[in-house]
Amino acid sequence: MKNNPIGIFDSGVGGLSVARSIRKILPNEDIIYIADSYHAPYGNKSEEFILNRSSFIIDYLISQKVKTIVVACNTATVNAIYKLRDKYSIPLIGVEPGIKPAIEASKNGTIGVLATEQTINSSAFKNLLNNFIDQACIETQACPGLVELVESQQLEGYEIKSILKKYTVPMLDKGVDTFVMGCTHFAFLTEILSGIIGSEFKIINTYKAVANETFRKLKINELLSSSNTSGDARFFSSNIQENTDLLFEKLWGKPVTVRRFVE
Numbered sequence: 001m002k003n004n005p006i007g008i009f010d011s012g013v014g015g016l017s018v019a020r021s022i023r024k025i026l027p028n029e030d031i032i033y034i035a036d037s038y039h040a041p042y043g044n045k046s047e048e049f050i051l052n053r054s055s056f057i058i059d060y061l062i063s064q065k066v067k068t069i070v071v072a073c074n075t076a077t078v079n080a081i082y083k084l085r086d087k088y089s090i091p092l093i094g095v096e097p098g099i100k101p102a103i104e105a106s107k108n109g110t111i112g113v114l115a116t117e118q119t120i121n122s123s124a125f126k127n128l129l130n131n132f133i134d135q136a137c138i139e140t141q142a143c144p145g146l147v148e149l150v151e152s153q154q155l156e157g158y159e160i161k162s163i164l165k166k167y168t169v170p171m172l173d174k175g176v177d178t179f180v181m182g183c184t185h186f187a188f189l190t191e192i193l194s195g196i197i198g199s200e201f202k203i204i205n206t207y208k209a210v211a212n213e214t215f216r217k218l219k220i221n222e223l224l225s226s227s228n229t230s231g232d233a234r235f236f237s238s239n240i241q242e243n244t245d246l247l248f249e250k251l252w253g254k255p256v257t258v259r260r261f262v263e
Helices: 016-025 047-063 074-087 099-105 117-121 123-130 146-151 158-173 184-197 207-220 244-252
Strands: 006-010 031-035 068-071 110-115 137-142 178-181 202-204 233-237 258-260
Touching (some): 006 016, 016 031, 016 244, 031 047, 068 074, 074 117, 074 123, 099 110, 099 178, 110 117, 110 158, 146 184, 233 244, 244 258
Parallel strands (some): 006 068, 110 178, 178 202
């Protein structure tokens, strides 16, 4: 069981930011990554759909003998992880917007959360906000269109800059000095966003925290790999296109072959 792979899934390629961070601190672990890109974004889907898709993918990962599963998707986490934990005995690690570290980083106590529509409208996210209501002014912004641009490899250029400006300039006008990337896809837009808002503004991602939590959970459950060799990584997508391998290569950092995730 110790040398079984870690399963990771997201609505698309955004979770590669989490997978890459896990690889960095756990280089000997095998990884199976599933991008449900055919159904991306989850941000405009119903809670029922997200729960059903997540269950379908988890069932597959369990059939592949994974030892733990990382739900590397903010939208799936806030909409489904509690029900998924009730349904499955395998350890499930989620990702949610890093509001606490953003408040700690903010100088003026005004932070902004960029996320999908479904994340912002979810009861779990609203409960999360309530935990910090007395600690900061928290502005939220749904960002339709960003996930699709990342999925289509449009990580720079006029269109992505225009959309980011549309979502962030009004937040800057309200005094936001720290931005939370509340979607794992948005992690790949950190550099371009910093160029738009200026380096004096802080941008918070949570992929490192999720990787550290994965390490902690594996250690507690005595599931850390005993292998001394570099771990294997297998990648799957439910939407194989001509440039899929190139997109994964760009976001993962090295050449990969992406296999089709069959429905």
